[in-house]
Amino acid sequence: MENTRIKYGDRLIYMEGVCVDIDDCSISVDLKGRLGFFKAPKRMFVCDVEPKVGQEFGWMMSFPEQISPEINSKYVSNIEKERAKQKEMQARLNNKED
Secondary structure (H helix, E strand, O other): OOOOOOOOOOOOEEEEEEEEEEOOOEEEEEEOOOOEEEEEEHHHOOOOOOOOOOOEEEEEEOOOOOOOOOOOHHHHHHHHHHHHHHHHHHHHHHHHHO
16 A cells, blocks of 8 residues: 555544434434534543433544545455345344244
């Protein structure tokens, strides 16, 4: 892989969103301004109290930048394996229901 330096300077932007889901490992946030959806591990959130659905979060963020035209085959393989596993589990569930 080539040198993976960001070509564009840091341009931090303050973002806000509303918590829409919490599970054992992550928190999901709808971004304000119809900018999309953000999900991250709980350990990435700084909270003074236990997070709850409906609470607002704010953070500094930059724009994601593609760092290389190369495809990381390890990640693609892992994604494909996970999708196949999910498909197989869904098929088993469907067969049990029949």
